[in-house]
Amino acid sequence: MPIKVLKTHFVRSSTRLQDCPPANMAEVAFLGRSNVGKSTFINQLLECKIAKSSTTPGKTKTANFFTTTWQLEQEVVKFGCVDLPGFGYAKVSKSLKQEWGGFLYTLLKQRVSIKLFLHLIDSRHPNLEIDAALQQFLKSVIKPDQQIMCVYTKFDKLNSHDQHALYYKTPHLLVSTLKIATLPPKFGSLKGIQQRVIHALLGL
Numbered sequence: 001m002p003i004k005v006l007k008t009h010f011v012r013s014s015t016r017l018q019d020c021p022p023a024n025m026a027e028v029a030f031l032g033r034s035n036v037g038k039s040t041f042i043n044q045l046l047e048c049k050i051a052k053s054s055t056t057p058g059k060t061k062t063a064n065f066f067t068t069t070w071q072l073e074q075e076v077v078k079f080g081c082v083d084l085p086g087f088g089y090a091k092v093s094k095s096l097k098q099e100w101g102g103f104l105y106t107l108l109k110q111r112v113s114i115k116l117f118l119h120l121i122d123s124r125h126p127n128l129e130i131d132a133a134l135q136q137f138l139k140s141v142i143k144p145d146q147q148i149m150c151v152y153t154k155f156d157k158l159n160s161h162d163q164h165a166l167y168y169k170t171p172h173l174l175v176s177t178l179k180i181a182t183l184p185p186k187f188g189s190l191k192g193i194q195q196r197v198i199h200a201l202l203g204l
Helices: 038-046 096-110 129-141 160-169 190-202
Strands: 003-014 027-032 063-072 075-083 114-122 147-153
Touching: 003 075, 003 190, 027 038, 027 190, 038 075, 038 147, 038 190, 063 096, 063 190, 075 190, 096 129, 114 129, 114 190, 129 147, 147 190
Parallel strands: 027 075, 027 114, 114 147
Antiparallel strands: 003 063, 063 075
């Protein structure tokens, strides 16, 4: 199913629930540890430079909302994106609720328009406590019509041995960069991830 990104628009940044845009369309939320490469991944997925990264990891505390329009063969679809602040920078001991504050904690629990949580994990550090804590939290609040999908970033920073080890250790591995001819894609390309996003959001 060929996908073409037609346009993406920034909507607003919010630090309070009452300032968030209306939840009137399916949304995908991007979550990840600070410095995981989230902005780079979002820009690659949406095929434009719309997500900005802070010069100080962990400093940005706003939720940034976008809308994006994609063409799938003869059908045009529109959905929302929620870029959430990075977490866990230098303070792993804090709980997610304490670190993010009530706004983001409540947003994840109550914004039912979020149909897909995209959890970005640094391939070089795949077993961090903070990522396990996020997975546990998401599983505790997820609703029947919501899904969680992990994407491993910075896969190209690993040497060949570590790439193969992570690839075969992790079921259904999704990576944001896959340039190794000896490994099957397993939806590893960005186009493959785009298809997974559309399927999770809209069932297409």
